[in-house]
Amino acid sequence: MRSSSSSLAEIQQRIDEVKQFLSVTLSIANAHTVEFYTHDVWRRFTAVPPDEVLSAVSSGGDRQGAPRHKGKGQAGTLFGFCRHTNRLTDTHELLQMARAHSLPGLGVCLSRDELLQAFRDNVSESGTPPAGTGAELEPDEFMNSKKAHEVQSMSEVVACLAQCCHVKQVIDVGSGKGYLSSFLSLQYGLKVYGIDSSSINTHGAHERNRKLKKFSRAYQKHSKAVKAQEEVTYSPLEDVENRKTGTNEGVDVLYGDEAGIVSREATKVLICSTDVNPAMEQQSEPTPETEDLFLSALAADEIQTTPLRIPPSQLSAEEKERRKRENMERKALTRSQSASAVFSPLTSYVTAETELRELINELEDAVMVGLHTCGDLAPSSLRMFVAKPELAAVCSVGCCYHLLSEEFDPAEQECSHSVCGFPLSQHLREQSWFCGRNARMSACLALERVTLGQGIQMESLFYRAVLHVILRDHFSSYKSEKRVGNVYSKAKSFVDYVRRALRRLELDESKLSDSDIQDYHDTYRPRMAEMHAFNMLKVALAPCIEGLILLDRLCYLKEQEEVRFSALVQLFDPLLSPRCYAVIGLKTN
Template sequence: MFPSLCEVSTDQLKEAVKKLLQFLHETLQISGAHTVDFYTQDIWKKLVAVSPETVLSAFSKHNGTSHHIGKEVPELSSIFSNQQLVNIEAFVEASHSHSLVNMGICTSVDELLEALAVHKAGSPDLKTDQFMNDKKSHEVLIMSQLVQSIANICGVKQVIDLGAGKGYLSSYLSMKYNLKVYGIDSSDTNTDGANRRNQKLKKYWKTYKTDAREVSKAQESDQNKDCLLPNYSCQEVNTDREIPKPKSCFPKLEESSISNDLKSINVSEWKRDQENYQRTLQPADSDRSSPFLDILPADAVEEQTFSKSVHKSLSEQEKEQRKMENISIKEQRGSRVYLPLTCKITVETELSEIIEDLEESIMVGLHTCGDLAPNTLRIFTAKPEIKAVCSVGCCYHLLSEEFESPEEEITVTTWGFPMSIHLKESSWFFGRNARMSACLALERVAVGQGLATESLFYRAVLQVILKDCFSVTQSDKRVGKIFSKSGNFTEYVRKSLKKLGHDDSELSDMEIMEYFEKYKPRKNEMEAFNMLKVLLAPCIEALILLDRLLYLKEQNNLAWSGLVKLFDPVKSPRCYAVVSMKKV
């Protein structure tokens, strides 16, 4: 389908998985260790035969990451002896070699866009920093361009955004790229928030419009020519000049709290609500001097309370006139709309029951949690109307694993991991602790961001107190976010004991601090051990994502499938997208 784009073969994937499994099997005792039990089970002495200083020095020396494509991978026998880590340099080399970035399996987003014949115009994107933080803006700008280009080559104009959350990606796709987007989320709060955010966006663009009226007619004409929303194509919007910002009337776009009396949208009421909504919409402004207004959908979702107040103030004749105008607007701009819906999506979900005008679509997901990411791929392969998928998963610790607890009687039929027949045959599983390790961000830690060592240290010492003073040996109970609410270790322990149902009066402040002073010299052991887990995080993530790609390779109706590195991993640690397109 794309002659210029290399595709990894199934045999290459299986070979990579084989080597990765061998490495992960030897290192699972490290990634699967529970930090809470670090001191009670003397994990450092049990698993590591080098000093903490040696580990921290090796991590610092390599800056967390390095380039290893084509380099020979150290033998496991040189890394471990009697189940203990004995060679930290070889461990670092091996862990880097078994990460996606060094396997030579991923496709860069630039390569994929070039293969899809996307030509960047060189002009800046629509400014998103007024209603998104830097991380979200980075993600939305890059992913929306890829989604648009895939939709274009597949000949579709409808997008289904699973786990749409606050609707940032959905809103941007509909506003900039003239796509009809359905943002589906299981949370009423997220759906309500998306509705309110659409209203805020309209106010944002209207503010720009008011300010733009001060610009000369010649400038306005030039801006409209340069900034008009493009027709359905791969070309980027060409905006060569900045539009002046309002001085003091610029609206704040921070998310407001959701009012308790706002009705949540659900599937059964959606059709009725939309019909009522269409009757009460205001017409688009005739003066569209601002390019931002050209980009905003005329039929963007409004709050029901606002619509009802407009309805009451209009005469019957005006209502009918408004209705006819909006029908005309919808015909002209029917494809450019974003509709948030509340529904829990499963593999068995019939999309046509949720989306009345379902047509050929691309399915997307930006940081879909746990099992929703693999289920997005299953829906894609099962539904003929879904022509392509672009899925970025997250929250690996929430994945369900088929072989994690084989002795338990579980009624689950669709598991998050593994997906592929190849990995199912091995009955491989990680366990929750290792999946938690996969959520660590190596690149962020390498630049001094990420690990909350102090809070982990507090929790590990607390576990020693629980074992010694209250005979608690299990570490499955959680104390929550007490660390951030505590001024010192003594306060942390007392609050934690009360939450766990223990009498903190049995311990004096002096006794509590004795534990703290005893383990404080060993704090560097925990810091070094967490660095080992950080180094293994990309390897665990690699197997999860390779399993998803293998699953797609096992299907017979797909034109191209691959793992695409979309984002800067420092800005967005879960930076890999699973992308696939069906045969025409």
């Protein structure tokens, strides 16, 4: 398989470009919203009115009729910031430069279609057919739309990785509820070991997988039934006559002896089709208790009438022998698929030093995957991929950047005695670069969703910032590191919010009357636009911070001699799944 279009030197250059941009702008991302009013954040970092920022954000950062900036900006500014005061003076320039320093702007990512085409070319050259069990499952039958989109998009890539590497095992780190693991096992016939640190998750994944296997068997029966339908003629009128006389031929057994038994109630669901007269539909309408799971989801035009069963006594000897042979072959295939397609949930806390052979007795060469692995687990899985010879490929989609540990952040002392999650690459480690926790929190913001008016609850942030002013003015002994928790969702008003918060913090709420509390709200309410505008600046910077974290991981893989292919790939629609980028690597054969 060809190497990615970006070399190590090119990735290092892109990292340096993003790092230069963030060295000027990162102070905005690291400003804490809780301290917005107590530290007068707006005036410290900006020299423009909030309405100008909100207007620029709504227009996408483009000026009408103005030339696009190339990084130098106006005289005396750098990325929109004044060189002398370090305050924002040109919002349009900042937003344009933020776009240019995000992953799409840098042009370093492959699309999912480009990656799959490269896989297909590789498989075509090797002559190996794509994997699959032959039963097409629809993941939205048993998971929500977001998870279904993620699982379906990622599983095809993982299956192609397995084909390229000629392996049949997959190790899913941070497997959670096991949706991806189960789908890879059932859809693609892979042996999947799902490892999660939570025993509750692994127990639930095991039970969920058991149910999905039943779902898969039912789905395969339905697929076979549809094929059989095309070969058998059926008369609805004859079936109506059978109903009148109490004859159940053609109802008790759905598609003949060899196709397996389906309940009478499930058969009734299939009989209800647009080809059957209304009187028949009324007689055969199913109840909620008897509807089969997958049949109830089928569209009306996909539901077909049942073929008439031919009694065994009317079959010729040759036909009986043919059916017997096909039945034995089908059972052998089912046993083979059951043996090869296995999902085994395991409970273990995984680090880069974890010995996989101690967890998995039958470990073979495998693909390591992780779908939205939190914090340090994503970089740990990349370190493990590099260190373990049995891992032939990796596909890692990380999340929860605020949980990453940073080696060179002076605020994180505990990382000095352990392996940290950022930076991974030698290139950034040599520069002792760090982002800071608040900046990593900002990296979790979803630009595409916020642009459509989703994602940020401004009022809750405003309440928390004004509460901090009250704590500063009336509770000087209060330590700001204490957490208020989810008080806003239960509060009926700002006064109720403050009183609930004071009780949560075990502070004397009798110091303040309701009118005193309300006065704080009324004083700062006119400045709420400042907070809104500032948070939109954070959202604009979020893709740049995330991009640096992911480029660091890609650079780490490109620094390894044994990794023959590595790339950043956009797997998901960012509106459905904001953490949409996968780090993919394959080792030398």
